Amino acid sequence: MNSQDQAAPLLSVRDLRVNFRLDKHTNFEALKGVSFDIPREKTIALVGESGSGKSVSSLAILGLLPKENATVDARSQIIYGGRDLLKLPGDEMRRLRGKEISMIFQDPMSSLNPVLSIGNQLSEILMLHMGLNARQAKDRSIALLEEVGLPEPSRRINAYPFQLSGGQQQRVMIAMAMACEPKLLIADEPTTALDVTIQKQIIDLVDALRKKHGMAVLWISHDLAVVGEIADRVIVMRHGEIREEGPTRQIFEAAQDRYTQALIQCRPPLDHRPKRLAVIDDFMSGADIIVDPTQAKRGLSANDEIVLEVKNLNKEFVSREGLFGKRVMRAVKDVSFSLPKGKTVGLVGESGSGKTTVGLTIMRLHQASSGEVLFKGQDLLKMSKKEQMPFKRRIQIIFQNPYASLNPRFVVGDILMEPMRIHGIGENEAEREKLARQLLDRVGMSALTFRKYPHEFSGGQRQRVAVARALSMKPDVLICDESVSALDVSVQAQVLNMLQDLQEEFQMSYIFISHDLAVVKYISDQVIVMNQGEVVEIADSDEIYRNPQHPYTQKLLGSIPRGWHAH
Amino acid sequence: MTAPQYQASPGLWTLAWRRLIADRLAMISLVVVMAFFALMVASGTGLIAAKWADEVAVGYAPPSLFGTPATAVKNATSVSTTEPAENLYPGTVKDPLADEIAELKVQLGAQPGGGAKSSVGAGSTPLNDEIDYKDLDLGDLKVVDPIGAELAEILATTTAAVEKPRVDSLPFGADKWGHDVILKVIKGSETSIFVGLAAALVATIIGTILGAVSGYYGGWIDDFLNWFYSIFTAIPYLLLILAIAAVLNQKGVTTIVMILGLTGWTGVYRLVRAEYIKHSTREYVQAADAIGASNMRRMFIHIFPNVSHISLVQLSVHTVGFIKSEVILSFLGFGVPVDKVSWGSMLGEAQNELILGYWWQLAAATIAMAILVTAFSMFTDALRDALDPKIK
Numbered sequence: 001m002n003s004q005d006q007a008a009p010l011l012s013v014r015d016l017r018v019n020f021r022l023d024k025h026t027n028f029e030a031l032k033g034v035s036f037d038i039p040r041e042k043t044i045a046l047v048g049e050s051g052s053g054k055s056v057s058s059l060a061i062l063g064l065l066p067k068e069n070a071t072v073d074a075r076s077q078i079i080y081g082g083r084d085l086l087k088l089p090g091d092e093m094r095r096l097r098g099k100e101i102s103m104i105f106q107d108p109m110s111s112l113n114p115v116l117s118i119g120n121q122l123s124e125i126l127m128l129h130m131g132l133n134a135r136q137a138k139d140r141s142i143a144l145l146e147e148v149g150l151p152e153p154s155r156r157i158n159a160y161p162f163q164l165s166g167g168q169q170q171r172v173m174i175a176m177a178m179a180c181e182p183k184l185l186i187a188d189e190p191t192t193a194l195d196v197t198i199q200k201q202i203i204d205l206v207d208a209l210r211k212k213h214g215m216a217v218l219w220i221s222h223d224l225a226v227v228g229e230i231a232d233r234v235i236v237m238r239h240g241e242i243r244e245e246g247p248t249r250q251i252f253e254a255a256q257d258r259y260t261q262a263l264i265q266c267r268p269p270l271d272h273r274p275k276r277l278a279v280i281d282d283f284m285s286g287a288d289i290i291v292d293p294t295q296a297k298r299g300l301s302a303n304d305e306i307v308l309e310v311k312n313l314n315k316e317f318v319s320r321e322g323l324f325g326k327r328v329m330r331a332v333k334d335v336s337f338s339l340p341k342g343k344t345v346g347l348v349g350e351s352g353s354g355k356t357t358v359g360l361t362i363m364r365l366h367q368a369s370s371g372e373v374l375f376k377g378q379d380l381l382k383m384s385k386k387e388q389m390p391f392k393r394r395i396q397i398i399f400q401n402p403y404a405s406l407n408p409r410f411v412v413g414d415i416l417m418e419p420m421r422i423h424g425i426g427e428n429e430a431e432r433e434k435l436a437r438q439l440l441d442r443v444g445m446s447a448l449t450f451r452k453y454p455h456e457f458s459g460g461q462r463q464r465v466a467v468a469r470a471l472s473m474k475p476d477v478l479i480c481d482e483s484v485s486a487l488d489v490s491v492q493a494q495v496l497n498m499l500q501d502l503q504e505e506f507q508m509s510y511i512f513i514s515h516d517l518a519v520v521k522y523i524s525d526q527v528i529v530m531n532q533g534e535v536v537e538i539a540d541s542d543e544i545y546r547n548p549q550h551p552y553t554q555k556l557l558g559s560i561p562r563g564w565h566a567h
Numbered sequence: 568m569t570a571p572q573y574q575a576s577p578g579l580w581t582l583a584w585r586r587l588i589a590d591r592l593a594m595i596s597l598v599v600v601m602a603f604f605a606l607m608v609a610s611g612t613g614l615i616a617a618k619w620a621d622e623v624a625v626g627y628a629p630p631s632l633f634g635t636p637a638t639a640v641k642n643a644t645s646v647s648t649t650e651p652a653e654n655l656y657p658g659t660v661k662d663p664l665a666d667e668i669a670e671l672k673v674q675l676g677a678q679p680g681g682g683a684k685s686s687v688g689a690g691s692t693p694l695n696d697e698i699d700y701k702d703l704d705l706g707d708l709k710v711v712d713p714i715g716a717e718l719a720e721i722l723a724t725t726t727a728a729v730e731k732p733r734v735d736s737l738p739f740g741a742d743k744w745g746h747d748v749i750l751k752v753i754k755g756s757e758t759s760i761f762v763g764l765a766a767a768l769v770a771t772i773i774g775t776i777l778g779a780v781s782g783y784y785g786g787w788i789d790d791f792l793n794w795f796y797s798i799f800t801a802i803p804y805l806l807l808i809l810a811i812a813a814v815l816n817q818k819g820v821t822t823i824v825m826i827l828g829l830t831g832w833t834g835v836y837r838l839v840r841a842e843y844i845k846h847s848t849r850e851y852v853q854a855a856d857a858i859g860a861s862n863m864r865r866m867f868i869h870i871f872p873n874v875s876h877i878s879l880v881q882l883s884v885h886t887v888g889f890i891k892s893e894v895i896l897s898f899l900g901f902g903v904p905v906d907k908v909s910w911g912s913m914l915g916e917a918q919n920e921l922i923l924g925y926w927w928q929l930a931a932a933t934i935a936m937a938i939l940v941t942a943f944s945m946f947t948d949a950l951r952d953a954l955d956p957k958i959k
Contacts, residue, residue: 365853381621392859404850409872466854473858 004201006497009037010184011061011080011101017073018056018065030056030070036431038184043210043217045231045248047224047263050459050490053240053298054220058186061085061218061399062103063093075388080184099129102177108169108188112161116146118172119157125179138180144175149205167198171205185210186218191226195350195515196559203230203561222488224263225561228252236260248259258425259285266493268522273298277493277522298525299540307509308362308477311336313371315354315361316388331357336524339477342503343444344510346524348517348556354533355513359479362511363397364388375477393423393473400482402462406454412440412465413450419472439468443498460491464498471502479511484519496523517560521545522538529553558560583876584801586953593949598943603760611936619750619908625733627920630740630748630927672909742916751908752931758909760939762823763890768830770889771882774835776876779874783866790839800833808892809901820906823896827889835881842874876954880909885946887940894936910936 018031031053038044046054060063061078063085078085080101083095113121122144123137132140138157145153148171170190177185187206191199207230210217221227225247227234227248234251234407236259238245244257255261262283270302275294315332332354339345347355354431357502360366362373364380373380394476399405404416416436419425426432437447443464454462463483470478480499484492500523503510514520520541529537537550548554579815587593612617712718738747781792811826846852847870853867890910896902897911898918910932917929 360853363857365856389859392857397854399854401852405854407851407855407869407873410869418855420861422859422864453936469854469858511625 003059010040011038013037013057013061014077014079014548015073016057016076016078018053018060018076019071019073021071027516030240033061034233034237034240036242036245038216038218039233040183040216041210041214042232043207043219045198045221045227046235046237047221047227047234048237049222049490050240052237052466054237055188056240057237058103058188058218058220060184062097062101063088064089064097075519076525079558081460086378091538093127098125098182099180100182101184101186102180102182103188104170104177104190105187106171106192108166108193109161111173112169114161117158117160122157122172122176125176129180140179144179147180147209148175149171149201150175166194167201168496170202174202175207178213181213182215184216184218184296186220187221189222190219196517196561197350197555199226199561200559208229222296223561224252224489225267227563237261239284246379257561263489266490268496268518270521270562271496273522276497278442278498279493280490290322291418295414298344298524299522299542300340300525304343306338307341307376308339308511309372309374310338310358310362311372313358313361313373314369315366315506316369318505325357331533332361335530335533335535337528337535337538339509339511340525341509343525344503344512344523346520346527347511348515348520348527349514349530349532350556352532356531357529357533359397359481359513363395363479365397366553370566373473393419394475395477395479396470396473397479397481398463398466398470398473398483402466403486405466406462406469408454409466411451411453412445415454415465415469416472419469423473425472433534436468436472438464439471442471443468444494458491459487460495463491463495465486467495467498467502471506474506475508477509477511479513481513482515483512485514485516493521499523517545517556529556568579581687583953587949590729590949590953593953594944594947596851596946599938600946602622602657603756603939603942606753607760610753613690616750616753616757619746619754621747622745623734623747624686624737624745625735626743627923628734628745629926631736631738667788716763740925742928748928748931749914751928752910752935755908755910755932756939758814758903758907759890759893759911759936760818762827762893762909763886763888765824766827766889766893767882767885768833769824770831771835771878772826774832774881775839775878777832778836778839779843779866779871782840783847783862783870785844785847786803792836792840802821804830808896812896812901814889818902820903820907823893823902826893826896826901831885831889831892835878835885838877839874839880843870843875846870846873850914880947880954881949883943883950887943887947890936890940890943 001396003042011033012472015037016031016034017029020028020030021218022028033190034053034057036044041365045058049056056065059176060076069473072086076086080096085096088096098163112118116473119138119141122141123132123134126137126140127134128343130137130140142153142157147376150156150168156164156168161172166174174191185206190206194202203226208218210216217230219227219230224234231248234244234246234248236241236251236257238259243259244251244255244258251260252264255264259280262278262280265278265283268277268278269496273296313332313335314330317329317331319327321327335354335358337345347358357366361368362380371381371567375391375394378391380388380395383391410418413433413436415440416463417429417432420432422434426435438449440447440449445461445464449457449461454465457465466483483499484495487495496519499510502508512520512523512525521544524541525538527537527541528535529544531552537544537548537553539549544553545557569947587597587699589845606615725772737747737749739747739752741747777792781789802810807830808826811829812822815825834874843866847865852865855865860869877885892910893902894914896910897909900915902911903909913928913932917932920926921929
């Protein structure tokens with residue numbers, strides 16, 4: 001390889017235009033002329049929200065666009081090694097894919113074949129692309145698994161995907177992608193489904209592998225903070241266009257584009273607490289005062305009225321093992337806390353920490369094994385179903401996934417009126433309809449959406465409907481179970497702002513469950529850190545971030561991606 | 568969004584309907600199925616085929632529309648309905664008893680008094696000997712024929728019928744008694760389609776309710792229903808049908824509907840149960856629990872609209888299946904009573920006729936059934952595709 005080759009970019013995308021045919025008459029322009037270069041041995045990040053076209057770009061590079069409805073414009077070019085990948089015949093492209101360009105996906109569980117051992121899946125690639133025999137492939141697989149940091153690789157090689165944790169699965173996926181020592185690794189949101197501590201490990205692993213093997217990485221993410229940790233250059237995309245491109249430092253410190261500025265601003269900051277988070281619209285409207293400088297104050301005071309008190313809550317899951325044996329899994333161990341009126345208690349922890357189980361047990365969607373949940377002094381757990389009925393509306397929950405928590409066969413109106421019918425709120429249907437329309441208005445949805453079905457809305461709109469449904473019962477306590485985790489950052493900011501406004505207006509108390517420490521810190525008065533079913537630390541939210549006491553809390557906080565500043 | 572905001576948006580059923588309309592094959596099938604249903608309704612209300620039982624033609628009048636072979640025509644036209652036994656056999660098939668019968672007739676005709684009935688005189692046949700013996704035993708008592716009056720009446724009507732002019736051929740042919748086959752098929756499809764639809768409805772309702780309860784509650788209720796299901800399906804299907812037919816012990820359309828409905832729910836049960844197991848842990852059902860919806864409300868108001876397409880497709884799959892089952896049952900003689908006609912009973916009659924070369928009744932029933940079943944099956948397939956619960 002001569003020096004001229006070294007200077008030229010590894011891959012160039014020129015004027016990439018991709019159209020998706022949605023039905024007979026409508027086309028969707030996913031990419032509207034995108035051009036960028038991927039230099040050798042560097043990490044390039046593609047950042048954007050859902051629908052920005054970042055994943056479509058990566059699929060186009062790999063030649064994996066769905067043939068039946070995607071068309072690539074004739075002017076588009078993807079130059080790799082002097083050839084245009086878009087014009088390459090199918091079998092040559094297949095040889096290139098996996099060998100020179102490989103990819104890791106967001107969800108490792110669904111990318112791995114569940115009925116084949118990971119060793120099998122790794123060996124298959126090695127035998128296919130590298131021409132190794134079965135023995136060599138096995139040895140190489142073990143070496144690869146060792147390289148990606150899977151413990152006990154020679155034993156784990158026979159494991160099936162379900163026997164591994166999410167982080168370990170992603171390591172296997174990386175090993176598979178690395179198997180043929182590719183020149184370009186495309187990582188499509190590889191850490192989004194993982195806990196923060198695991199996310200940090202994966203980011204470090206990919207960066208180490210890049211340096212060691214001298215490959216280039218195209219890292220696709222919706223999260224600027226993650227990208228700031230790893231990328232050399234950042235490309236910000238929106239609606240199929242590139243808004244801004246530049247070195248990471250420049251993007252974080254002197255973003256030129258308003259959309260980029262908005263993306264950076266709308267994540268809840270860790271070092272201060274604006275009363276209102278900036279949203280994309282503020283920036284795009286072009287108004288002068290962009291960030292409201294008013295700061296909110298959070299924290300508990302001694303004379304708060306306690307609405308909900310949880311005492312020694314335990315939840316055990318019993319599973320049968322063998323003929324007579326059983327195994328008890330203690331999901332929640334002696335959790336106690338109290339929730340004052342109009343305040344927010346944040347529950348943080350990684351997956352499997354029991355934070356969601358706490359929420360569901362308080363709601364009695366799970367039966368508690370022992371403990372008390374006192375709502376204004378009355379124990380909810382000891383009530384019969386009938387006695388509990390009047391209390392049900394007082395505590396409500398908003399689930400994580402707005403796509404799953406709304407009945408797909410109900411129109412918005414029915415979703416909002418159903419709780420009113422059950423609890424006899426409103427004299428008649430006409431009055432309920434009026435109330436429902438007011439609620440829609442309150443959560444910032446047009447009353448004209450009344451007869452629409454959930455599938456017609458975006459994630460943020462659906463979550464607003466879910467909030468409106470909870471509000472229809474005028475609850476005292478609202479449990480937000482990862483309610484903003486599935487949303488784009490800008491939408492997340494909107495929903496967080498709305499939740500804060502509603503809390504102020506109705507004096508509701510929130511139990512805010514999330515794995516996202518920045519969000520929890522921003523919205524909570526008090527933070528409870530959970531690990532493996534136990535509470536490891538409870539403190540005021542500012543205090544816990546400033547001065548974490550427990551080693552686990554310190555580890556969690558250390559893993560938060562801090563963007564550019566961490567460098 | 569480009570669509571005007573104030574419009575009520577299309578529901579999922581509307582979207583499914585639009586997908587269905589776009590499917591040309593489905594639409595053709597639907598038209599055929601609807602035509603059959605219209606036929607069923609028209610026939611049921613007596614608009615058409617009300618007089619199917621009229622004996623308008625000579626027995627086995629050939630279908631003039633299809634140019635039947637000359638021999639068949641000749642045989643059929645020579646049929647006299649008063650003495651069908653004599654003419655049942657066409658010339659091509661040799662009757663092994665023909666000679667003896669002819670001889671007997673000659674003997675009987677030679678005797679005074681004509682027929683064997685009420686013959687008291689001494690005779691050489693064993694039958695006459697026996698009658699003699701009886702008469703002797705009873706002394707002077709006059710022998711009275713217990714069904715004499717009715718017989719006379721029947722004879723009078725048949726004679727009257729015979730006197731009516733009968734045509735020699737019909738466009739689609741006639742059966743043994745001279746019923747027009749096309750009218751018979753229409754009347755038969757009324758019974759068959761009604762049985763198919765009603766039985767499918769019964770089976771789907773039973774299957775859906777049991778499946779919903781089983782899948783939603785789980786635990787011992789599910790165990791019990793599954794156990795019941797396993798035992799039920801372990802019994803050979805035909806045996807079960809015959810057993811229920813024997814227990815109900817009366818022939819009739821309602822009986823067939825009950826037999827098929829009570830044995831056919833198992834497939835629906837398994838599918839609906841699986842859907843309910845899947846849906847009962849979904850977040851929207853948890854959300855319904857959170858807002859205080861009761862079990863029944865969650866089962867039938869929240870979950871059911873999400874699985875109703877399964878029930879609908881099963882309904883139409885089973886309609887096709889039960890139409891076929893009715894045919895089998897009637898063919899075996901467990902089906903419709905003698906005064907009713909269905910495709911099955913027509914096929915049952917046809918098995919004797921076919922040997923004799925009278926193919927038109929079999930053809931009519933088979934073609935009608937094949938068209939409906941094919942169209943219905945294709946429509947069902949299209950319906951399943953259109954109702955694919957994948958949400959955009």
